[in-house]
Amino acid sequence: MNEKARIIELRDLLNRYNYEYYVLNDSSISDAAFDQLMQELIFLEAKHPDLDDPLSPSKRVGGEVATEFKKITHERMMLSLANAFNDDDLRQFDRRVKQLTGETEMSYAVELKIDGLALSIKYENGELKYAATRGDGEVGEDVTNNLITIRSVPLKVAEKRDFEVRGEVFMPKESWLKLNEARELSGEQLFANPRNAAAGSMRQLDSKVAVSRKLEAFWYYVPNATELNIMNHFASLAFLKEQGFLVNDKTKVFDHIEDVITYISELSENRYDLPYEIDGIVVKVNDFALYDELGYTAKTPRWAIAFKFPPDEVETRLEDIFFTVGRTGKITPNAQLEQVFIAGSKVQRATLHNESFIKERDLKIGDYVFLRKAGDIIPEVIKPNVLKRTGEEKAFVMIDECPKCGTPLTYKEPLHFCLNESCPARNIEKLIHFASKGAMDIEGLGERVVEILFEHDLIKDISDLYDLHTKRDELLTIEGFGERSVSKLLEAIETSKNNSVERLLFGFGIKEIGEKTSKIIASSFSDLDSIKTKNAEDFMKLRDIGPIASAALVEFFSSERTEILLSALSEAQVNFKYLGKFIDVNSYFHNKTIVLTGTLYELNRRDATKLLEERGAKVTGSVSKNTDLLIAGADAGSKFKRATELNVKIINEQEFLELLTKEQSEDEK
Ligand code: IVH
Numbered sequence: 211m212n213e214k215a216r217i218i219e220l221r222d223l224l225n226r227y228n229y230e231y232y233v234l235n236d237s238s239i240s241d242a243a244f245d246q247l248m249q250e251l252i253f254l255e256a257k258h259p260d261l262d263d264p265l266s267p268s269k270r271v272g273g274e275v276a277t278e279f280k281k282i283t284h285e286r287m288m289l290s291l292a293n294a295f296n297d298d299d300l301r302q303f304d305r306r307v308k309q310l311t312g313e314t315e316m317s318y319a320v321e322l323k324i325d326g327l328a329l330s331i332k333y334e335n336g337e338l339k340y341a342a343t344r345g346d347g348e349v350g351e352d353v354t355n356n357l358i359t360i361r362s363v364p365l366k367v368a369e370k371r372d373f374e375v376r377g378e379v380f381m382p383k384e385s386w387l388k389l390n391e392a393r394e395l396s397g398e399q400l401f402a403n404p405r406n407a408a409a410g411s412m413r414q415l416d417s418k419v420a421v422s423r424k425l426e427a428f429w430y431y432v433p434n435a436t437e438l439n440i441m442n443h444f445a446s447l448a449f450l451k452e453q454g455f456l457v458n459d460k461t462k463v464f465d466h467i468e469d470v471i472t473y474i475s476e477l478s479e480n481r482y483d484l485p486y487e488i489d490g491i492v493v494k495v496n497d498f499a500l501y502d503e504l505g506y507t508a509k510t511p512r513w514a515i516a517f518k519f520p521p522d523e524v525e526t527r528l529e530d531i532f533f534t535v536g537r538t539g540k541i542t543p544n545a546q547l548e549q550v551f552i553a554g555s556k557v558q559r560a561t562l563h564n565e566s567f568i569k570e571r572d573l574k575i576g577d578y579v580f581l582r583k584a585g586d587i588i589p590e591v592i593k594p595n596v597l598k599r600t601g602e603e604k605a606f607v608m609i610d611e612c613p614k615c616g617t618p619l620t621y622k623e624p625l626h627f628c629l630n631e632s633c634p635a636r637n638i639e640k641l642i643h644f645a646s647k648g649a650m651d652i653e654g655l656g657e658r659v660v661e662i663l664f665e666h667d668l669i670k671d672i673s674d675l676y677d678l679h680t681k682r683d684e685l686l687t688i689e690g691f692g693e694r695s696v697s698k699l700l701e702a703i704e705t706s707k708n709n710s711v712e713r714l715l716f717g718f719g720i721k722e723i724g725e726k727t728s729k730i731i732a733s734s735f736s737d738l739d740s741i742k743t744k745n746a747e748d749f750m751k752l753r754d755i756g757p758i759a760s761a762a763l764v765e766f767f768s769s770e771r772t773e774i775l776l777s778a779l780s781e782a783q784v785n786f787k788y789l790g791k792f793i794d795v796n797s798y799f800h801n802k803t804i805v806l807t808g809t810l811y812e813l814n815r816r817d818a819t820k821l822l823e824e825r826g827a828k829v830t831g832s833v834s835k836n837t838d839l840l841i842a843g844a845d846a847g848s849k850f851k852r853a854t855e856l857n858v859k860i861i862n863e864q865e866f867l868e869l870l871t872k873e874q875s876e877d878e879k
Contacts, residue, residue, distance in 0.1 A: 213254050213257065213258060214258065214261060216250075216254060217251065217254050217255060217258065217261055220247055220250060220251040220254070221251065221263070221266055221267055223247060224244070224247055224248060224251060224267040224268075225267050225364075225365065225366065227239055227244055227247075228267060228270075228361050228362075229362075229364065229454050231244075231361070232361040232362035232456070233362050233454060233455070233456050248267070248268065248271075251266070251267070251268050252268050255268055265337055265338060265358075265365040265366060266365075267365065269358055270358055270359050270361060270421075271359070271421060272355075272359050272416075272417035272418040272419075272420060272421035274355040274417045275415060275416045275417070275418075276355065276415045276416075277415065278415070279351035279352055279353065279413070279415070280351070280352040281345075281349050281350075281351065281352070281814055282340060282342040282349065282350050282351065282352050283348065283349050284330060284342065284345075284347070284348060284349070284350060285332075285374065286374070286433045286434075287347050287348060288328060288330060288344040288345075288347045288350070288376070289347060289506065289509055289510055289511055290347075290509055290510055291323075291492065291510055291511070291514055291515060291516040292507070292510045292512075292514075292515050292516070293490075293515070293516050293517075293518050294493075294515045294516065294517045294518070295517075295518055295520065296520075297471050299515075299517075300467060300470065300471055300474070300493065300515070300517060301467055301471075303467075303493070303515045304316065304318075304467035304470075306512070307495055307500075307504065307512070307513070310503060310504055310512065311500050311503050311504065313500070315465065316465070316467075316495065317442075317463055317464070317465050317495075317496040317497060318463065318464055318467070318470050318493050318494065318495060318496060319442075319443040319444055319447075319461055319462070319463050319493070319494045319495075319496045320461065320462055320463075320464060320470050320473050320474065320477075320491060320492070320493055321430060321458060321460065321461035321491070321492050321494070322458055322460050322461075322477065322484075322488045322491060322492070323488055323489055323490035323491055323492045323516055323517075324377075324378035324380050324428050324430075324458070324486065324487075324488055325378075325380065325403075325404065325405045325486075325487040325488055325489040326378040326379050326380030326381070326404070326405055326408045326409075326427075326486075327343065327344075327378065327379045327380070327405065327408050327409040327412055328343070328344040328376065328377075328378055329341055329342065329343060329344070329353070329357065329376065329377060329378070329379055329412075329427070330342050330344070330350070330374055330375070330376045331357065331363070331374065331375050331376075331377075332372070332373075332374050333367055333369070333372065333373055333374075333375070334372045335370055335372070336366055336367050336368065336369060336370045337365070337366055337367075338354070338358070338363075338364070338365050338366070340352055340354050341353055341354045341356075341357035341358075343412065343413070346815075347509075349814070349815075351413070353412050353413070355417040355420075356411070356412050356413075356414065356417050356419075356420040357379070357412070357427075359417055359420045359421045359425075360379065360420075360425050360426065360427050362426065362427065362455075362456045363427060363455075363456075364453060364454040364455060367453040367454060368452075368453060369438070369449075369453055371437070371438055372434075373432055373434055373435075373437070373438060374432065374433050374434055375429050375431070375432050375450060375455065376429070376430065376431040376432075376433065377427055377428050377429030377430050377431070377455075378427065378428055378430070379408050379412055379425055379426070379427045380404060380405070380408050380425070380426060380427065380428070380486050380487070381404040381405075381407045381408040381411070381423065381424065381425055381426070381486075382404070382424065382426060382485050382486050383404055383485060383486060383487060384485060385404075385407075385423070385424035385425075386401065386403070386404040386407050389401065389407060389423065389424075390407075394656065394657075394658070395658075396653070396654060396656065398653070398656065399646070399647055403487065404486065404487050405487065405489075407423070408423075408425055411423040411425055412425070426456070426486070427456060428456055428457065428458045429450050429455040429456065429457055430447070430457070430458070430461075430492075431446070432446045432449065432450065435449070435498060436498050440498070441497070441498055441499070442496045442497050442498055443463075443494050443495075443496045443498070444461070444463050444496055446498075447461060460477065463496055470493055474491045474493075474517055477491055478491070478519060481519070482551070482553075489518070489519070490516045490517050490518045490519060491516070491517045492514060492515070492516050492517075493514065493515050493516075493517065494513060494514040495513040495514065500513065501513050521553075521582050521583060522552050522553045522582065522583055523552075523580055523581065523582050523592070524550050524551075524552045524580070524581050525578055525579070525580055525581070525595060526547050526548045526549075526550040526557075526578070526579065526581055527547065527548040527576070527577070527578055527579070528545050528546070528547060528573060528574075528575060528576065528577045528578075528579045528591070528594075529546045529547060529548055529575070529576075530545075530546040530575055531543050531544065531545060531546065531562065531568070531573075531575055531606060532544050532546055532613075533609060533613045534635075535612060535613065535614055535628055535633060535635035535636055535639070536636070536639055537636060537639035537640050537642075537643055537719050538627070538636075538719075538721065539612075539627040539628040539629055539630070539633065539636050540625055540626075540627055541609070541612070541613075541619060541625070541626040541627065541628060542561055542562070542563065542564070543561075543562040543563070543564065543565070543567075543568060543606075543608075544559055544560065544561055544562060545559060545560045545561075545562050545573075545579070545591055546558070546559060547559060547560060547579075547581070550581065552581060552582075552583045552589060553583040555583075557581065557583070557589045560581065560588070560589045560590065560591050561588070562591060564624045564625050564626070565608045565624065565626065566624045568606050569606075571591070571592075571593050571594065572594060573591065573593075573594055573606060574594065574599075574603035574604060574605055574606060575603060575604040575605075575606060576600075576602055576603040576604055577594040577595070577598075577599065577603050578594065578595040578598040579591050579592070579593065579594050579595065580592040580593055580594075580595065608626070609626075612628035612630065612633055612635070613635070614628070614633055614634055614635035614636075615628065615630050615632070615633040615634060615635065617629065617630040617633060631771055632670075632671075634664060634670070637664070637670060637671045637672075638660055638661060638664050640671070640672060640719055641655075641660045641664075641669070641671070641672060641675070642656075642657050642660050643717065643719045644672050644675075644717040644718075644719070645660065645675075645706075645717075646717075648713075648716060648725045649713055649714075649716050649717035650706040650709055650713050650714065650717045651706065651709070651713065652699075652702045652703055652706045653698070653702045654695065654698055654699045654702050655699065655702065655703070659699070662688060663678075666684070666688060668681055668684060668685065671775075672717075672718075672775060672779075673774070673775050673778035673779065675703060676703065676707070676778070676779065676782035676784065677782070678699075678700065678703060679700050679703070679704070682696060682700065685699075706784075707782065707783055707784045707785060708785055709785060710732070710785070710787070710788055710789035710790050711732045711737060711738050711785060711786055711787055711788050711789075712725075712728040712729045712731070712732035712733070712788065712790070713728075714738065714779075714784065714785075714786070715728040715731060715732055715738070715741070716728035718766065720762050720763060720766045721758070721759070721762040722756075722758050722759035722762050723759060723762065723763065726754070727754060727755060727759060729790070730752050730753060730754060730755065730793070731749070731752065731755070731763075732788040732790070733788055733790060733791070733792050733793045734752055734793060734795070735748075735788075736787065736788050736792070737786050737787045737788060738776070738786035738787075739786060741763075741767070742767040742772075742776070744763075744764075744767075745764060746760040746761055746763075746764050747760075749763050749764070753801055753826060753828060754828070791824055793824060793825065793826040794824065794825045794826065794873070795826060797825035797826060797827075797873055798825075798869055798873065799822050799825040799826065799827040799839075799869075800825055800826035800827065801826055801827070801828075802827050802828070802838040802839055803827070803828045803830055803836050803837050803838050803839075804822055804827045804828065804829050804830070804837070804838060804839045804840070804841060805829070805830055805831070805832065805833050805837050805839075805840050805841070805849060805853070806818055806819065806829065806840075806841050806843070807840060807841070807842050807843065807846045807847070807849040807850060808842050808843030808844050808845050808846030808847070808850070809843045809844045809845055810841075810843040810863050811843070811844070811863060812863060812867055813863070813867075818841070818866075821870060825873075832849070833849045833852040833853045833856065833858060834856070835856055837853065837856070837858045838858070838859065839858065839859050839860075839861065840853040840858050840859070840860045840861075841860075841861055841862075841863065841866045842860055842861070842862055842863075843862070843863050844863075
């Protein structure tokens with residue numbers, strides 16, 4: 211056989227083995243044999259670049275690095291679903307469906323609502339054309355390179371007519387836990403839930419990341435199914451299975467809403483046993499012939515509804531109350547709980563916010579308490595179970611000294627603060643913030659590492675960080691700190707010196723000064739030496755900066771501690787300059803609140819927003835009396851109407867572009 215024919219044969223073989231392994235869960239060859247075939251294919255493809263095929267199974271190993279995601283306009287809007295919260299909402303849905311269609315009997319498909327990231331794939335002539343995220347429902351992002359790394363997704367299908375398939379990419383719970391363990395060790399931010407992890411992985415420009423992330427996908431909807439002569443939802447799932455897609459096997463069809471309700475309660479009860487997270491159950495009218503009659507509201511189809519789970523409640527023992535000290539010195543009482551499982555995750559701690567939260571609920575140490583958690587929302591202690599009191603419970607007493615440094619606490623209703631600027635607990639929190647992603651982004655300097663450095667007295671505050679390289683030998687004596695990790699850490703600290711100054715400013719953790727505000731300040735005053743000389747009035751002139759933030763800035767820069775910190779940083783040659791784009795204060799758009807609506811032809815929404823923000827405008831989503839300008843593209847609807855009613859100035863895309871080009875040419879003069 212010649213090499214070209216072998217390439218084609220290998221591609222077919224590998225596609226089939228992938229399908230057997232990832233969809234059928236039943237492989238007919240060993241992993242080693244599979245790898246060998248893949249190596250052979252990669253070798254032969256490298257020899258015959260003319261036979262390149264973007265849909266070759268060899269492309270599943272990733273490697274495409276994009277600079278940005280292409281925009282894809284969905285052929286049909288990607289809608290969301292209306293919600294039902296209880297059985298009566300479901301019965302109401304059933305009545306409405308029957309009323310609108312005039313039918314007395316109705317079949318419903320009941321399926322899991324997978325908690326992941328919705329995607330749409332287009333197949334043309336039996337080949338995967340592109341995969342797009344939902345975006346705003348109209349325009350999504352092209353994530354084809356990442357999607358094809360999911361081995362169960364067919365690259366080629368037998369059906370030659372064009373079709374679109376929608377489904378959910380998700381990360382199994384187990385993979386999410388493992389990923390977070392690894393991220394915790396390396397000091398990277400954790401993913402709050404599997405959904406965020408899946409979405410974060412799909413939205414990476416480097417497809418190698420997706421490969422490493424163990425993603426999976428279920429497919430549940432073919433929007434143009436009737437064009438393929440498929441008559442109902444259940445049949446569309448059978449079609450997808452035939453074409454090689456992974457379809458969730460819990461879907462069932464019922465002829466009565468009461469049976470639907472029974473099945474939903476069965477699925478709800480067992481939901482934590484599933485290896486992936488679901489955030490509800492979807493009920494869909496089975497018969498496609500009724501979809502047109504039922505129609506759509508603005509955002510949701512009337513032929514389906516999502517049943518959402520009520521928040522979970524469990525009872526457990528409040529073993530103790532302990533206190534933590536935040537970056538600003540805020541003292542938080544926390545519940546130490548007897549470990550319980552709630553909403554699928556282990557819970558041992560919960561914040562009790564402040565003294566009054568505990569007093570209002572009359573919580574005592576040793577109480578049995580009710581705990582609630584909805585989805586990925588943090589667990590909340592609701593109230594004690596007073597019926598279970600034995601008299602042995604201990605009353606809660608608020609502390610009056612900082613648990614870490616012993617400084618007497620200051621009370622500012624309803625919170626207690628440790629105002630000692632040198633408090634080690636506060637400095638640890640400050641450093642964690644300083645090193646975090648949005649701030650100086652120092653890889654490897656996560657929570658645990660910061661704590662270890664403090665425990666070993668290697669740092670006391672931010673300024674010691676840039677001296678750490680002189681303590682290399684001491685670092686190496688710490689357990690778990692090898693040559694490689696120490697070098698990497700010191701390098702990351704060194705690199706952070708080159709950051710644009712807004713990161714440093716945000717890293718200081720000044721009250722009310724978030725990432726966005728830091729950027730506004732930095733780009734307005736260009737460097738730290740100038741920022742530190744400004745007064746409250748100067749700050750107040752800037753967009754989005756009010757009296758509290760201005761006062762906090764002035765207070766921060768006038769303190770002696772800050773002066774010492776800044777001179778240490780300057781000595782260490784940490785960059786104090788703004789390196790980003792400057793906001794054009796002379797622009798017509800500067801300081802205006804602007805709304806975009808309708809279809810723009812020359813620019814997409816994102817670029818238009820960016821251009822406006824670079825000129826100091828605030829771009830918002832809805833028209834109100836505070837709106838200064840509406841930029842209306844084609845087919846503008848309700849926002850246009852509202853702007854006219856409120857006498858808001860309106861310009862069209864052409865006028866917008868003209869203003870932009872005029873400003874640009876003036877700049878160049
Ligand atoms: S049907 C026109 N079925 O839930 C509606 N959606 O709130 C098409 N989802 O955007 C969606 N599992 O991301 C449908 N079995 C399922 C689903 C499901 C998860 C997600 C999907 C959708 C959102 C709607």
